[in-house]
Amino acid sequence: xxxxxxxxxxxxxxxxxxxxxxxxxxxxxxxxxxxxxxxxxxxxxxxxxxxxxxxxxxxxxxxxxxxxxxxxxxxxxxxxxxxxxxxxxxxxxxxxxxxxxxxxxxxxxxxxxxxxxxxxxxxxxxxxxxxxxxxxxxxxxxxxxxxxxxxxxxxxxxx
Amino acid sequence: xxxxxxxxxxxxxxxxxxxxxxxxxxxxxxxxxxxxxxxxxxxxxxxxxxxxxxxxxxxxxxxxxxxxxxxxxxxxxxxxxxxxxxxxxxxxxxxxxxxxxxxxxxxxxxxxxxxxxxxxxxxxxxxxxxxxxxxxxxxxxx
Numbered sequence: 001x002x003x004x005x006x007x008x009x010x011x012x013x014x015x016x017x018x019x020x021x022x023x024x025x026x027x028x029x030x031x032x033x034x035x036x037x038x039x040x041x042x043x044x045x046x047x048x049x050x051x052x053x054x055x056x057x058x059x060x061x062x063x064x065x066x067x068x069x070x071x072x073x074x075x076x077x078x079x080x081x082x083x084x085x086x087x088x089x090x091x092x093x094x095x096x097x098x099x100x101x102x103x104x105x106x107x108x109x110x111x112x113x114x115x116x117x118x119x120x121x122x123x124x125x126x127x128x129x130x131x132x133x134x135x136x137x138x139x140x141x142x143x144x145x146x147x148x149x150x151x152x153x154x155x156x157x158x159x
Numbered sequence: 160x161x162x163x164x165x166x167x168x169x170x171x172x173x174x175x176x177x178x179x180x181x182x183x184x185x186x187x188x189x190x191x192x193x194x195x196x197x198x199x200x201x202x203x204x205x206x207x208x209x210x211x212x213x214x215x216x217x218x219x220x221x222x223x224x225x226x227x228x229x230x231x232x233x234x235x236x237x238x239x240x241x242x243x244x245x246x247x248x249x250x251x252x253x254x255x256x257x258x259x260x261x262x263x264x265x266x267x268x269x270x271x272x273x274x275x276x277x278x279x280x281x282x283x284x285x286x287x288x289x290x291x292x293x294x295x296x297x298x299x300x301x
Contacts (some may be wrong), residue, residue, distance in 0.1 A: 024257035041229065049301060050210055057233045059194070060233075064233035086179035087180075088202075089179070105266075116171045119171075120170065155285065
């Protein structure tokens with residue numbers, strides 16, 4: 001199985017650092033707007049209807065971009081089925097987010113989701129799961145994970 | 160408490176989808192990969208709806224100022240394109256830190272607009288998580 005690196009931690013070229021950093025900030029703002037919009041949609045309709053509308057909107061946008069870029073040929077060829085399942089998992093991510101946003105608010109949902117994401121990526125790297133480059137957890141990273149876990153606990157208990 | 164657990168679970172879910180989608184993008188390219196991602200999601204939502212709600216047509220109404228809540232899927236697509244574009248250039252941890260700052264600041268504003276107050280606990284917790292992320296960057300860059 002082809003091994004590849006997903007997590008490019010070091011930054012070899014600081015090309016357009018300011019531009020790319022502002023893009024990252026903008027992207028974060030859009031995520032918060034999106035999670036709020038999806039939560040409101042789930043409240044206005046139902047969880048299940050909102051999932052259909054959200055994915056229809058995304059699918060249409062992605063389809064229009066493919067047509068504009070003239071990349072409409074052989075879209076599904078040569079991909080193992082397992083690697084297509086990311087989109088199926090995405091459904092449950094949105095469902096969980098919609099459930100949480102309407103009960104514990106945007107800040108807590110996004111904060112805790114990030115901690116879950118970082119810890120899961122760390123575990124996948126440590127064991128080399130899902131084709132991620134095997135990279136054992138080094139002891140000097142442990143304080144970082146502890147800080148984040150404490151942050152999550154503070155958010156849950158006193159949030 | 161149960162919702163806090165679900166939020167953590169959502170993050171785990173995101174991590175697994177990112178790993179699968181990175182592989183998909185490496186094979187099919189960014190734009191086809193994102194299309195397949197939404198196509199698979201859409202294919203799951205229809206049977207899910209039919210199982211839960213049965214064969215009934217959904218009815219709901221939103222007011223005109225609320226029309227933006229229909230665009231969540233398109234915003235998600237935009238976010239994926241931006242993130243996949245900048246991650247190879249400035250590194251996943253920098254991207255994650257900046258995403259986190261943007262998300263939490265905007266999320267806090269949204270919560271305030273929605274009428275919920277932002278507690279000190281939420282702010283301190285968010286700052287601790289941010290400190291952990293910055294520490295991780297320091298260790299990685301050593």
